[in-house]
Amino acid sequence: xxxxxxxxxxxxxxxxxxxxxxxxxxxxxxxxxxxxxxxxxxxxxxxxxxxxxxxxxxxxxxxxxxxxxxxxxxxxxxxxxxxxxxxxxxxxxxxxxxxxxxxxxxxxxxxxxxxxxxxxxxxxxxxxxxxxxxxxxxxxxxxxxxxxxxxxxxxxxxxxxxxxxxxxxxxxxxxxxxxxxxxxxxxxxxxxxxxxxxxxxxxxxxxxxxxxxxxxxxxxxxxxxxxxxxxxxxxxxxxxxxxxxxxxxxxxxxxxxxxxxxxxxxxxxxxxxxxxxxxxxxxxxxxxxxxxxxxxxxxxxxxxxxxxxxxxxxxxxxxxxxxxxxxxxxxxxxxxxxxxxxxxxxxxxxxxxxxxxxxxxxxxxxxxxxxxxxxxxxxxxxxxxxxxxxxxxxxxxxxxxxxxxxxxxxxxxxxxxxxxxxxxxxx
Amino acid sequence: xxxxxxxxxxxxxxxxxxxxxxxxxxxxxxxxxxxxxxxxxxxxxxxxxxxxxxxxxxxxxxxxxxxxxxxxxxxxxxxxxxxxxxxxxxxxxxxxxxxxxxxxxxxxxxxxxxxxxxxxxxxxxxxxxxxxxxxxxxxxxxxxxxxxxxxxxxxxxxxxxxx
Numbered sequence: 373x374x375x376x377x378x379x380x381x382x383x384x385x386x387x388x389x390x391x392x393x394x395x396x397x398x399x400x401x402x403x404x405x406x407x408x409x410x411x412x413x414x415x416x417x418x419x420x421x422x423x424x425x426x427x428x429x430x431x432x433x434x435x436x437x438x439x440x441x442x443x444x445x446x447x448x449x450x451x452x453x454x455x456x457x458x459x460x461x462x463x464x465x466x467x468x469x470x471x472x473x474x475x476x477x478x479x480x481x482x483x484x485x486x487x488x489x490x491x492x493x494x495x496x497x498x499x500x501x502x503x504x505x506x507x508x509x510x511x512x513x514x515x516x517x518x519x520x521x522x523x524x525x526x527x528x529x530x531x532x533x534x535x536x537x538x539x540x541x542x543x544x545x546x547x548x549x550x551x552x553x554x555x556x557x558x559x560x561x562x563x564x565x566x567x568x569x570x571x572x573x574x575x576x577x578x579x580x581x582x583x584x585x586x587x588x589x590x591x592x593x594x595x596x597x598x599x600x601x602x603x604x605x606x607x608x609x610x611x612x613x614x615x616x617x618x619x620x621x622x623x624x625x626x627x628x629x630x631x632x633x634x635x636x637x638x639x640x641x642x643x644x645x646x647x648x649x650x651x652x653x654x655x656x657x658x659x660x661x662x663x664x665x666x667x668x669x670x671x672x673x674x675x676x677x678x679x680x681x682x683x684x685x686x687x688x689x690x691x692x693x694x695x696x697x698x699x700x701x702x703x704x705x706x707x708x709x710x711x712x713x714x715x716x717x718x719x720x721x722x723x724x725x726x727x728x729x730x731x732x733x734x735x736x737x738x739x740x741x742x743x744x745x746x747x748x749x750x751x752x753x754x755x756x757x758x759x760x761x762x763x764x765x766x767x768x769x770x771x772x773x774x775x776x777x778x779x780x781x782x783x784x785x786x787x788x789x790x791x792x793x794x795x796x797x798x799x
Numbered sequence: 800x801x802x803x804x805x806x807x808x809x810x811x812x813x814x815x816x817x818x819x820x821x822x823x824x825x826x827x828x829x830x831x832x833x834x835x836x837x838x839x840x841x842x843x844x845x846x847x848x849x850x851x852x853x854x855x856x857x858x859x860x861x862x863x864x865x866x867x868x869x870x871x872x873x874x875x876x877x878x879x880x881x882x883x884x885x886x887x888x889x890x891x892x893x894x895x896x897x898x899x900x901x902x903x904x905x906x907x908x909x910x911x912x913x914x915x916x917x918x919x920x921x922x923x924x925x926x927x928x929x930x931x932x933x934x935x936x937x938x939x940x941x942x943x944x945x946x947x948x949x950x951x952x953x954x955x956x957x958x959x960x961x962x
Contacts, residue, residue, distance in 0.1 A: 376891060379853055383860055390864055399867040401927050405881045408923030409888075412915070414957055454915070455908060457895070476896060477904035478911045485904075510915045512891050 377513040380410055409511065417514040418507035422450035425503055425520040433527035433670075436495050439469060440526065444487040444503060446479075453479040454510040460487060461502040465494040479507075495627065497674045498526040529669040530624070532632040535778055537640060538785055542601045542723040544697035550600030550641040558597035565594045602645070602658060603637045604694040605630055605668075608686075608704030609650025611679040615705075615735050623677045625729045625773040626703045632777060633701055633727070634668045642699075646671060649689060651678020658695075686713035697721040705731040711757050715764035725767040725785075728758070733772050802889050802896070802909050803844065809886035810840045816879030817862050824871040829862055836862075844890065847897075852890035859883040873931060881924045888916055 384406050391399035424447040429440060444460055459474040471489025479485060503520045541553065549559075557564045566579055569590035577592045607630045614623040630646070637644045638661060645658040646668050654675065656667050682688065686704075694700060700722045702714065718724050732750045736742050762768050771780040814837025821830035840855045863880045867873060892912055899905060937945070 376853075379857070383857070387860075387864060390868070394868055396868060397930070398873045399864060401873060401930055402863050402867055402876065402880055404927035404930075405877065405884060405920060405923035408926060409884055409919055411953070411957070412919040415960055416915075454911070455895070457899075472900055474899060475904060476899045476908060478908045508895075510912050511888060512895060 374513060374515055376511075377413075380406055380413075380513060384410065410513070413509050413511040413513040416454050416509035416511075418451075418453050418509060418516050420450050421453070421505065421507050421516060421518055423447065423505060423518070423520065424449055425522055427501060427503075427522040427524050429524045429526045432525055433529060433673075435529050435531040437492060437531050438528075439490045439492060441488070441490055442473075446485045446503075446505070448479050448481055448483050448485075450481065452481045453507045455479075455508040455512070456485070457506040457508070458485060458487065459504045459506075460489075461504055462491065463498050463501065465496055466491050466498065467493070493526065493528045495528050495530050495624065495673055498528070499523050527670060527673045529673045530628045530631045532628040532635075533776060533778060535632050535636040535781060538633075538636055538781060540601060540603070540637075540699045540723065540725070542603075542697060542699040543721060544695065545597075545599035545601045548600050548641070549598060551598055553596045553598055556597045557594035560595035560598045562596040562598075563593065564596040566591045567594055568592075600641045600643060602695045602698035603642045604658075604698060604700045605634055605637075605644060605646045606689065606700060606702045606704075607646065607648045607650075607672075607675065608702065608706075609648050609675055609677045610684065610707075611650070611677050612684070613705045613707060613731070614677040615731050615738070617738055621677075622705055622729050622731055622734050622773065625771075626705070626727075627672050627675060629727055629729070629771070629777050630703050631669060631672050633703070634672075635665055637701075638662075638665050644668070645694070647690075647693060648675050649683060649686075651676070651680050651683075653683075653690065655693065686710045687716075689713065689717075691717060691720060691722070694722070697723075699723045699725065701725045701727065703727045703729075705729050705734075706754075706757065708753065708757055711760055711764075714761060714766055718765045723767075724765075725769070726761065727769045727771060727777070727781075729771050729773045730754070733774075737774065802893055802913070803847075805913060806844055806886050806889035806893065807841060809882045809889065810837055810844060813837065813859055813879050813882040813886055814841075816875050816882065817859060817866070820866050820871040820875040820879065821862075823875070824866065824869060826866075826869060826871070829865055829869075829871075833859070833862055840886070847893075849890045849894045852887055856883055856887035874928070877924060877927050881920045881927075884923075885916055885920050 384403050387399060387403040387406070391397070391403070426445045428443040431438070431440065434440060442460070446458060455476065456479040457474070457476045462468060462473065469490050469492050473487060473489045475485060475487055477485055501522050501524070503522065505518045505520060506515055508515045537551070553560070553562060557567070566582060569578065569592050573592045579591045579593050582591045607626060609623065614621055634644055634646065641660065643658045643660055644664060646656040648654040648671065654671060656664070656671050659667065700717060702724065704710065704726065706726070706728050714724060714726065732747065732754055736747050741747055758768055758770055767785060769780050769784045771777060814833055817833035818830050821827070821833060836855055836858045840852070843849070843851060859879065860883065863876045866876045896905060
């Protein structure tokens with residue numbers, strides 16, 4: 373019962389009581405316009421609201437920051453409603469950027485009411501939308517509210533910038549041709565060595581210069597085999613490794629980096645899998661190509677950092693999920709106690725690369741503290757840990773998230789590779 | 800005519816009706832109160848503030864009851880009360896429309912609302928005028944019986960009309 377209804381009925385009672393008390397018919401007459409008003413309101417009161425609600429979300433999956441068009445269509449399958457107010461309740465993380473998400477109108481029977489607006493959403497999966505409908509009579513004395521729930525799926529994937537090719541050299545490769553040199557002779561591009569001619573060798577592989585120096589033997593060139601490899605991406609989603617700011621978090625940067633790395637390795641033809649280690653274990657089984665990239669992005673759009681005491685340490689990482697001697701890429705801001713676990717992975721024969729978003733620089737930027745003793749100590753502790761990891765044979769990218777990942781990867785990995793190649797040539 | 804201008808016109812008519820009614824019955828205080836309430840309501844309406852409309856509606860209602868007890872012309876009081884009711888209704892409508900952008904749907908809603916409101920209040924005014932023309936003397940017991948029958952009939956007629 374609305375306040376206006378109480379006010380009208382109260383006024384009628386007051387007039388009647390005063391009229392009866394004063395024995396004045398003239399006063400009683402004053403109640404008649406109010407009674408007729410109330411009668412009209414009761415007559416037009418909305419009772420049985422029968423609406424069909426249809427929602428269209430387009431596109432249903434997109435990178436973060438893409439405008440998403442939402443179209444809401446309500447069809448009145450019941451009697452005409454004098455006044456209907458529709459308000460679409462946006463889920464948390466979704467912000468309206470254009471259009472109207474609410475409307476008020478007269479709603480005849482079998483008529484439709486459409487709302488069209490554009491939203492932007494944070495990374496995540498959205499599949500529950502609520503629409504609040506308020507139906508009133510024309511006086512607004514009676515009001516009925518209904519909530520309609522629609523469930524079209526919207527997946528907002530992380531937005532990331534593309535990376536240039538990262539060279540990896542795991543000990544074990546797969547049987548298909550790819551970009552990774554395998555330290556084995558066979559078909560490839562880079563010269564590997566020379567061996568005696570065997571029947572079936574191609575004529576263009578014969579080393580004619582060496583044959584000219586030999587009298588009886590024929591020699592053929594052997595090239596270094598190039599293959600694809602198994603790459604296991606491990607995203608650290610432990611709550612302890614995350615730092616949350618008002619609109620951003622360190623974990624979001626890690627997710628974006630994982631998406632960029634997945635695309636980079638899949639573009640090279642590698643078999644890539646994903647393991648999210650945090651609240652639980654979430655896994656995308658190994659696969660190739662664009663379909664696998666979609667699977668990984670779909671999983672990354674849903675991951676959230678979480679707390680699980682059973683998985684507080686990287687020693688609990690189930691390495692059996694990854695093929696032996698494959699390439700592992702750990703995306704983690706790292707905790708001091710993670711170092712032995714990572715070195716142990718290396719000892720088990722895995723090639724380990726760590727992309728580590730710097731939590732100290734991130735926290736310092738938030739608190740604007742880059743001079744305190746605490747900051748300097750934390751930096752020193754982290755640098756020591758990173759140095760130990762490098763000494764343990766781990767490829768490490770110390771990433772200040774204010775810089776693009778591309779720059780960090782180039783500065784550390786690609787420059788190291790170029791430097792190593794130059795040193796080899798000089799030797 | 801949009802809702803705001805209609806509401807302003809109705810406030811002016813209400814104020815004028817109650818002022819004239821007070822002048823005719825030679826009562827200065829109700830006249831001053833009526834003008835005061837009218838000015839406050841009009842200023843608030845022009846500024847788009849509708850928070851006090853219910854209180855102002857009750858103020859004018861009180862003036863109508865005061866007038867009926869003190870010999871003011873009932874016809875003018877009835878007119879004032881009807882326009883007061885309409886102005887209050889339109890104030891509430893404006894509050895409900897405040898969050899929504901103007902468009903064809905809102906314009907249609909306003910048109911339909913004004914039409915229905917006009918019909919309802921005219922009907923109310925005409926029905927209220929009838930007892931001033933037709934005088935019947937009945938006992939209180941008879942009146943109570945008629946009232947009970949009227950309530951029952953009203954209920955049945957509402958159910959019939961709604962079905």
